[in-house]
Amino acid sequence: MSTPIVHVIDDDEAIRDSIALLLSTVSIACRTYASASDFLERYADAGSCCLVVDIRMPGMSGLELQDELKRRDIDAAIVFITGHGEIDLAVRAMRNGAIDFVQKPFRDQQLLDSVNSALALVEKIAQREDATRALGERYASLTPREREVMRLVAQGVANKNIAYELNVSQRTVEIHRSRVMHKMHARTLADLVRFDIELSKSAGDAIGQG
Amino acid sequence: MSVDNKIRLAMLQAVLRHAADGIISIDEYHTLITYNNAAEHMFGYSTEEIRAGGIDMLMPERDRRHHSAHVKAYLHGGPRRIIGTGRRVCCQHKNGTTFRADLSISEARVEGRRVFTAIFRDLTARDALQAQVETLGADLAHSNQELQTILRYAPIGIVTMSGRGRIITVNRAVSGMTGYDTADLVGRNALRFVHTDEQRQMGASFERLIGDGHGYSSSIHRIRCFDGSYANARTYNAVLAVDDVAQPILICMLQDISAELARDEELKLQRERLAHMARLTQMGEMAAGLAHELNQPLAAIANFAAAGERLSRQPTTETETLVDVFARIRSQAERAGQIVRNTRQLTRGRETQKRSCEVTAIVDELLPLLKVDSRYSQISVTTECADDTWVYADAVQIEQVILNFFRNAVDAVRELAEERRQIVIRTLSDLPAVTLEVEDRGPGVSSSLAKTLFEPFVTDKLDGMGMGLSISKTIIDSHDGDIGVKPAKPQGAIFWFRLPRIDPPQRE
Numbered sequence: 001m002s003t004p005i006v007h008v009i010d011d012d013e014a015i016r017d018s019i020a021l022l023l024s025t026v027s028i029a030c031r032t033y034a035s036a037s038d039f040l041e042r043y044a045d046a047g048s049c050c051l052v053v054d055i056r057m058p059g060m061s062g063l064e065l066q067d068e069l070k071r072r073d074i075d076a077a078i079v080f081i082t083g084h085g086e087i088d089l090a091v092r093a094m095r096n097g098a099i100d101f102v103q104k105p106f107r108d109q110q111l112l113d114s115v116n117s118a119l120a121l122v123e124k125i126a127q128r129e130d131a132t133r134a135l136g137e138r139y140a141s142l143t144p145r146e147r148e149v150m151r152l153v154a155q156g157v158a159n160k161n162i163a164y165e166l167n168v169s170q171r172t173v174e175i176h177r178s179r180v181m182h183k184m185h186a187r188t189l190a191d192l193v194r195f196d197i198e199l200s201k202s203a204g205d206a207i208g209q210g
Numbered sequence: 211m212s213v214d215n216k217i218r219l220a221m222l223q224a225v226l227r228h229a230a231d232g233i234i235s236i237d238e239y240h241t242l243i244t245y246n247n248a249a250e251h252m253f254g255y256s257t258e259e260i261r262a263g264g265i266d267m268l269m270p271e272r273d274r275r276h277h278s279a280h281v282k283a284y285l286h287g288g289p290r291r292i293i294g295t296g297r298r299v300c301c302q303h304k305n306g307t308t309f310r311a312d313l314s315i316s317e318a319r320v321e322g323r324r325v326f327t328a329i330f331r332d333l334t335a336r337d338a339l340q341a342q343v344e345t346l347g348a349d350l351a352h353s354n355q356e357l358q359t360i361l362r363y364a365p366i367g368i369v370t371m372s373g374r375g376r377i378i379t380v381n382r383a384v385s386g387m388t389g390y391d392t393a394d395l396v397g398r399n400a401l402r403f404v405h406t407d408e409q410r411q412m413g414a415s416f417e418r419l420i421g422d423g424h425g426y427s428s429s430i431h432r433i434r435c436f437d438g439s440y441a442n443a444r445t446y447n448a449v450l451a452v453d454d455v456a457q458p459i460l461i462c463m464l465q466d467i468s469a470e471l472a473r474d475e476e477l478k479l480q481r482e483r484l485a486h487m488a489r490l491t492q493m494g495e496m497a498a499g500l501a502h503e504l505n506q507p508l509a510a511i512a513n514f515a516a517a518g519e520r521l522s523r524q525p526t527t528e529t530e531t532l533v534d535v536f537a538r539i540r541s542q543a544e545r546a547g548q549i550v551r552n553t554r555q556l557t558r559g560r561e562t563q564k565r566s567c568e569v570t571a572i573v574d575e576l577l578p579l580l581k582v583d584s585r586y587s588q589i590s591v592t593t594e595c596a597d598d599t600w601v602y603a604d605a606v607q608i609e610q611v612i613l614n615f616f617r618n619a620v621d622a623v624r625e626l627a628e629e630r631r632q633i634v635i636r637t638l639s640d641l642p643a644v645t646l647e648v649e650d651r652g653p654g655v656s657s658s659l660a661k662t663l664f665e666p667f668v669t670d671k672l673d674g675m676g677m678g679l680s681i682s683k684t685i686i687d688s689h690d691g692d693i694g695v696k697p698a699k700p701q702g703a704i705f706w707f708r709l710p711r712i713d714p715p716q717r718e
Contacts, residue, residue, distance in 0.1 A: 011585070012506050014542050018513030021535070025520040056502070058588050059628060083502045104509035108516030 004119045006030040009039050009065070010054040010081065015104075019052060022108055028115065036060035040068065048075035048125045050118045052111075055080045055089050055101070063089065066096055075125055077118035079111070132198065138184050139199055149176040150184070154196035232311075232330035237323045238285055240264060244327070252311075252332050254304030270302045285324075293317050293326075301330065309334045367443070367464030370450075373420050373457045375400045375413070387443065387466050389436030400462065405432035405440055412445075419449040420458055433464065442468045481684065488681045489610050492617055493553070496579070499586030504549050507542040514539045552579050564689075566715045569599040569644050570637045572609050580616055580635075587624040589631040596639040601709040603689050608709075611682040611693075615648035615705040618678065622652025622703065630701075643691075643708045651702040655695050663695060682707070 006023055008030050010016045016032045023030050033039040036053070037060055043049065055062035062080055069076045080093045080101040090101040099121060100114040142150065145166075152162045159177070163170040186192040226233055232249030236242055242265070245257045253260075253268055260267070266274045280291050296314035303309065310333040318325045361368055367384035371377055380395045388395075388403065401409045401416075408431050415427045427447045432440035443464040450459040493500075518535040521527040573595060584591045601608075612635070619633045630651040638645040655663060666680040686693040691709040698704045 012510070014510035014538070014545070015506060015513070017538070018510045018517065021517040022513050022520075025517050025524070056586070056588060058585060058590055058631075061588055061628075064628070083505055085498070085501075104505050105512040106509070108513065108520070111513075 004028070004050060004122065006050050006052055006115055006119070007033065007039060007043065008052045009033045009036055009057075009062075010052075011035060011057045012054070015054070015081070019111070022111065023115065026112055028119070036062070036065035036068070039065070048077070048122050048129075050115070050122045051076050051078045052115060053078055053080055055082045055086060055093060063093060063096070066093060066098065070096075075122075077121045077125075079114045079118050081106075135184075135195055135198060139195075141183055142180060146176050146180050146183070149173060150180045150192065150196065153177055153180070153189070154193050230331075232332070233327065234260075234265065234268075234330070235325055235327035236265060237325050243325060249330065252303075252330060253301065259304075267304075268301055270300055270308055273300065298333070310337060367466070369395075369400060369462045369464065371400050371416075371460040371462065373416075373460065375416055375460065378459070384464065387435070387441050387464060388433060394436075403434050405434065408432060415447055416460055419447055419460065422449070423451050423458065424449060430467070441466055442471050484677075485607065485610060485681055485685065488614075488677055492610075492613055492678070495617060496583050499583040500549070500553055502586045503582040504546055507546040507549075510542045511539050511546075514542065548578070549582070552582075564602055564604050566600055566602055566712060567605045567608075569601055569603075569608065569646055569709070570595040570597070571599075572605050573612065573635055573637060573646070576609055576612055580613075583616070583620060584633065587620050587631070588628075589620060589623060589633055591633045591635065594634060594636045596637045598714065599637050599639045599644045600712050600714050601644050601689070602712050603709060604685075607685045608689075611685050611707060612646060612648070614678040614682045615646075618705065619648050619650035619652065619703075622650045626652065639711060642711060644711045645706055645708045647704050647706045649698050649702060649704045651698070654697055654701060654703045660695050664693060 006028055008016055008019050008023075010019070010032075011034055013034070016034070020030050020032055030052075031042075033042065035057060039051075053062040053065060060068070062078075066076070066078060078093070078098045080090060080098050082090045082101050082103050084103065086103075090103075093101060099118040102111050102114055139147070148166065149162060152165065157165070159173045160170050163173045166173070180186075181192065184192060184195055186195060226244060226246040229246060229248055232252040233244055233246045234242070234249050235244040242257070242261045245260050250256060255263070255267065266277065269277060280288075284290065284293075292313070293315050294317075296312065299311060299313045300308050301311050312331040312333060313328060315326055315328045318327070361381050364381060365383055367387050368379075368381045369377055369384055370379045377395050377398055377400050380392055384390075384395065385392060390403075395403070401413055404412045411429070412431060415429070419425055419427060425448070428445065430442065430444050433443045435441055444467050446463040446465075448461045448463075450461055514535050518532060518539070521535065522532060573593060577591075577593065580591055616633065616635070623631050623633065632651050634647075634649040636645075636647040636649065638647070664679050664683040666677060683693050686707045686709070689709055691707055693707040695703055695705050
């Protein structure tokens with residue numbers, strides 16, 4: 001896994017630089033952008049990311065950027081920076097899935113905590129994405145017959161009933177079952193059931209469902 | 211008849227024919243000898259009619275009997291009543307009307323006959339003239355009385371002076387204005403009652419009038435009053451040159467304008483107060499943006515300071531890094547100070563003062579503040595400014611008009627989509643005028659609203675007072691400029707004003 005990077009987007013250079021400096025003191029790497037469109041242009045990697053965004057900016061606003069990222073199907077953990085008296089904007093941002101918001105001027109620890117939880121979430125997403133990918137690979141290594149056996153076992157069908165349904169001997173079913181457990185890295189039946197459920201919903205996976 | 215006599219006779223006949231007086235002669239038997247053209251014209255009778263009817267016809271009925279009696283008595287040795295002395299008599303015209311005439315009668319004895327010659331001078335025209343003169347005299351006396359009354363009670367002070375400025379008469383209004391009694395003023399030099407700084411000017415005006423012998427001059431002067439104070443008066447000086455008077459008369463009319471000036475001053479003050487209020491209101495509207503703007507450097511300072519704290523606790527931190535952090539903190543503190551200065555400059559109530567200034571320079575000075583407002587509303591502002599935009603104006607007031615246009619533009623576009631959140635401020639300079647435009651991409655102004663938009667209390671904003679543009683119009687009017695709104699392309703409104711352009715001031 002690569003080192004986490006925080007993307008700081010603010011039209012005010014001093015705010016941008018001061019946040020970058022603050023993050024650097026706790027060894028968090030970041031990149032700064034003067035506008036939302038600048039970020040969209042330069043952020044080529046479509047994976048999940050952690051953002052610190054000023055909610056009020058000329059051109060595309062912070063909220064508009066949040067919508068745009070959703071539209072592009074990019075998982076972004078966003079910490080919004082708001083000014084005084086902009087609670088309504090902050091509430092909208094939170095409803096829209098933001099991690100947190102900090103009100104200027106803010107205490108350093110408050111920002112760092114928010115950024116850390118955003119990073120944690122991004123990491124969790126990344127881990128889960130990795131796990132899902134690994135599971136998919138393991139599943140792909142099964143033979144068609146083994147997949148059938150796995151589905152029936154996960155549904156709680158007994159070995160002799162599986163043998164009857166597949167028209168093979170009970171012994172053959174036991175061999176398939178042992179190979180499935182081995183290939184899928186499942187130690188117990190419960191593991192196998194869980195893998196089956198995760199595989200069945202593998203398509204949709206986003207922040208807010210974890 | 212000798213030749214001489216013939217000539218005399220011809221002359222006599224010519225005299226008789228052309229004389230203006232009526233000449234009639236008869237002898238003692240009432241035989242008509244002469245009845246000239248003038249007499250014919252005067253009485254209306256022809257010679258034949260007189261000859262037939264007798265001269266009694268020429269007098270009114272009531273005089274005829276006396277006349278006959280006098281004539282009879284005289285012929286019989288009675289006393290002369292009229293002959294040689296003459297008298298004024300009443301005559302009767304053929305048409306029955308009577309008229310007055312001077313009558314003189316002479317008597318001559320010619321070859322044993324007594325010849326009486328009467329000369330009539332018609333007094334009708336003279337009487338009419340006399341009557342006219344009498345009427346005129348009465349009228350004149352009346353007019354004079356009227357004029358005196360008018361002068362006396364006129365609300366304008368009227369002073370008559372000799373050519374040297376010595377006061378001859380003053381009316382009541384002068385006393386009312388100055389507190390001096392008439393006696394204090396008459397005989398003294400008028401210039402002594404004018405403010406010392408203005409005596410020379412007033413004296414020059416008198417001299418010019420006397421030199422020209424006619425004409426009129428007007429100016430404003432401070433007139434010294436009895437209590438030592440000064441009254442502001444508009445003075446109208448005229449010279450009255452009378453033909454048969456060697457010295458011309460100066461007439462000075464004084465209109466007390468102290469109250470008028472005080473009213474003007476009060477009005478000006480009120481206008482300034484209103485403009486200042488409007489400026490404060492605009493600042494109030496911009497307060498949220500200003501608070502936000504001020505918050506930026508403060509937030510940056512907090513962050514830099516927090517980072518500095520953390521860095522100074524880390525043993526690996528180099529001194530240079532900390533120095534850099536402090537420099538950043540200082541620069542942000544300066545930035546905050548600049549914002550406060552910009553704000554204060556706009557809110558202070560400066561007095562109206564016109565001088566040469568550049569519209570583009572006013573825009574430049576205002577721009578930081580406008581950017582604050584626009585950043586807060588996430589609006590992009592661009593300027594397209596021309597060089598050589600000199601005008602004679604009160605920069606503070608012009609600033610206010612620009613700010614007013616700008617605030618309206620912000621309100622027009624703040625809720626719109628990003629590509630319409632745009633404002634352009636433009637200055638244009640052509641030969642007679644400098645134009646400033648503020649263009650937005652908002653919904654625009656309907657043509658019906660555009661007609662009344664610059665009147666007070668007209669607005670299309672839900673929470674607007676409708677004062678901003680009317681105050682802007684007052685300001686631009688007082689600068690001899692034009693103000694208006696026109697549609698922008700492809701959409702939006704352009705609010706503009708135009709001021710007379712002046713040449714750049716000479717560098718010293």
